[in-house]
Amino acid sequence: MLLKIDLHVHTDRSPDGCSSIGEIAEAAKRKGLDGVAITDHDLILGESDALKLSCELGTLVIPGVELSTPEGHLIVLNPKREFGGLPLRAVAESARQDGSILIIPHPMDPLSHGIGFSEASSLILYSPLIEALNASTLNRYNSRAKDFALRNSLPMVAGSDAHLADAVGDAFTVVDSPSCDMASVLSSISIGKTAPSGGRTSAATAAKTVCTRLIRRIRG
Template sequence: MKKFDFHTHTCCSKHWIWGVDGLSTPREIVETAISRGLDGVAVSDHNTTRGGLLAAKIARKIDKNFLVIPSIEVKSKSGDVLAIGVLEELTIKSRSLTAAEAVEQMREKGAVIIAPHPYGREGLGSLVEKLRFDALEGFNAHILSRYNRKAKELAKRLKLPMVASSDAHIAEEVANGITGLDINELSIDAVKDAIRREKTKIIQEKHTKSMGRIYSKKIGLLFHVTKRPPCDEI
């Protein structure tokens, strides 16, 4: 069984207050994921595939047996939509799409569509039941346990496969949520097919405990105390 973290952010994720929402470079995310025994990671920055595409280039240089899946977390008008496997350079204006439009546009690009943290901040809540998702995030390391339980119950009711994710915004959080995939070939197509065919298993749930430190660093960005990560370095 191959191990993946399907929801991570790099400093290519932008934020209207902090400037960057992720505090680690694509290289740091890749190196940490490899060091923690993962077989692959989806880099899913907010509204852009830039971080994922950079991470994929870096991974090919570091370890050809490690798979980076360029992805994107679209911030729609109603909440977040996670699209796994978007292989083109893409930037979307925040809140410019409805959730339904985000789902359909990402599906047209061949992505697997996941509902992340449905009961957490920026989650879609009951709207998940009205849209066509391929899977649901049954565990998100940033979300309270009771909301993750509700997410699992929703996935079971809708008969959707579940994934676990770290939602890492700094490299040390990578692998806090791990999904096992029953695949023989380590490729993006194999990963997407396994999710769609419900060949997933949640194998690690470790809640993130570093949120205070993350926000202190983000506040430091405002006052130029924290150094902005060099996001475009290969």
């Protein structure tokens, strides 16, 4: 079956996130998604919490984290340990030993802490997936990410990088999975049965995200 999953979503547990997990799950269902991966900044959502949330919210919640390594951002799906402060390649090494999945988000976007061409090249041996479409990244950086994936025969994914529920699902990954349970979906992602889909977040939604973030900061 083909499942639509947004593999890059931030909740209000991220310092710059604006929506609760409940609001995100509602938005995902409204937009016809089959699930979301929660990838808060440096804050792991583990497998057991993700399973609990999936049941409570009625949509698949995939465990994950977006790490801020010294070299730039790296997403780990189904993380099994804390990575606090480790450099990029040490994270990749540990995560792959654990059987976790690596996604290089917005790799060619220097404005969003993308790791860039040479660091991305150094991770090829860890079989990462490449986020070839990030709804918050400029088209030219997405194009470069897609070129990089194609040149190196790496599987491609997409995610909204939503920090507000309105943006969830603007970009998403079509996952070809034998069933919709978490283990099957993770296994299908890990072997690259993925295709990026969707587009970029509208200027109106991006502006609403900035305003909502400001209001949240003012209110403390």
